[in-house]
Amino acid sequence: MNVFRSETTTNDDIENIKNDIVTCDADTNDDIVISFKGFKHNKSGFILRVTNIERLTDATMEKWKGLVIQRGYGCELRQDFHDGWVEIICTRQHKKRTWKVKHLQQVGYLFVLAFSIYMLWQRHNKTPLK
Numbered sequence: 273m274n275v276f277r278s279e280t281t282t283n284d285d286i287e288n289i290k291n292d293i294v295t296c297d298a299d300t301n302d303d304i305v306i307s308f309k310g311f312k313h314n315k316s317g318f319i320l321r322v323t324n325i326e327r328l329t330d331a332t333m334e335k336w337k338g339l340v341i342q343r344g345y346g347c348e349l350r351q352d353f354h355d356g357w358v359e360i361i362c363t364r365q366h367k368k369r370t371w372k373v374k375h376l377q378q379v380g381y382l383f384v385l386a387f388s389i390y391m392l393w394q395r396h397n398k399t400p401l402k
Contacts, residue, residue: 282308285343286318289362292339293322300327309359317345317363325356336360 290306297304303326309319333349340347345362352358 280308280310285345286320289340289343289345289360290320292343293320293336293360296335296339297332300332301325312361312363317361320360320362322358322360323356325358328358333358 286308290308293306294304301324303324304322305324307321307323309321311318328351337347337349340360340362344365346365348361348363350359350361
């Protein structure tokens, strides 16, 4: 892969989001064009550009955000009304981890505390040899 050339192949998630947006706007925007602009750094997401928009309202943009979120991506919209485009920036949502570093530190401290108490108890319970 050339470093200076962006990858332009799409996957099923991208195609599904594009189809969802086109079908939800079939009534108001008959001929919108959604193009794949590229992936974000480290393929943590991607950017779609919507052009040829006839009518754009806040409700339409909220619908687009909802469709992207339903597919498991975070969504941010950037628009330029002078040139007539909207960029949909989709970011992959990470699954929440059940063990955070803070929790692991607490478990480590509890282990050290329990081990120290055990060692003191063993030292205290030793019977002297006669």
